[in-house]
Amino acid sequence: MTTPVPRKLRVATTSLAGCFGCHMSFLDIDEHLFELVELIEFDRSPLTDIKDVGPCDIGLIEGGVCNSENVHVLREFRRNCKTLIALGACAVTGGLPAQRNHLSLSECLREVYQFRPGVENGQIPNDPELPLPLDKVRPIHEVVRVDYFIPGCPPSGPAIWKFLTDLIAGRTPRLTGGLLHYD
Numbered sequence: 084m085t086t087p088v089p090r091k092l093r094v095a096t097t098s099l100a101g102c103f104g105c106h107m108s109f110l111d112i113d114e115h116l117f118e119l120v121e122l123i124e125f126d127r128s129p130l131t132d133i134k135d136v137g138p139c140d141i142g143l144i145e146g147g148v149c150n151s152e153n154v155h156v157l158r159e160f161r162r163n164c165k166t167l168i169a170l171g172a173c174a175v176t177g178g179l180p181a182q183r184n185h186l187s188l189s190e191c192l193r194e195v196y197q198f199r200p201g202v203e204n205g206q207i208p209n210d211p212e213l214p215l216p217l218d219k220v221r222p223i224h225e226v227v228r229v230d231y232f233i234p235g236c237p238p239s240g241p242a243i244w245k246f247l248t249d250l251i252a253g254r255t256p257r258l259t260g261g262l263l264h265y266d
């Protein structure tokens with residue numbers, strides 16, 4: 084009798100208003116990536132060519148929410164992922180991009196596209212293909228329910244590895260000591 088092969092967990096990841104640094108830190112798990120792909124398979128992610136998120140066990144979200152497309156993608160992830168994780172300071176609190184929150188959006192746009200030195204006859208882009216910016220940068224928990232938060236800018240590779248191995252093994256993930264930091 085053959086032993087049934089355990090089903091691999093399906094994992095999706097995305098970057099919203101992030102810098103991809105959290106994804107780079109994910110790749111910092113280095114040789115553990117080989118162990119990881121024995122346990123999981125990737126769904127939509129910057130690491131794959133899958134365009135739409137399908138039913139998943141785990142969704143990892145990097146970045147806060149700064150425009151209408153971010154809201155759409157985040158809601159898709161929440162609908163499709165059993166467990167949704169805010170990965171990194173931007174997803175947890177809005178992060179450094181949220182420093183624009185004390186400025187008016189229209190002033191920011193005018194400053195960059197119309198009044199910046201060297202810009203002549205500049206116009207604020209208004210092509211309907213472009214997602215509309217939100218007035219403020221939001222942490223993801225202000226838009227959808229979030230199951231877990233991993234702080235850090237970025238969280239370290241070892242922290243991400245510890246968190247994922249706990250979760251995959253069915254344990255409540257716990258980060259302590261040097262694995263838990265906010266910078």
Ligand code: SF4
Binds near residue numbers: 101102171172235236
């Ligand atoms: S938390 Fe830091 S590393 Fe991660 S997306 Fe934000 S700025 Fe980049």
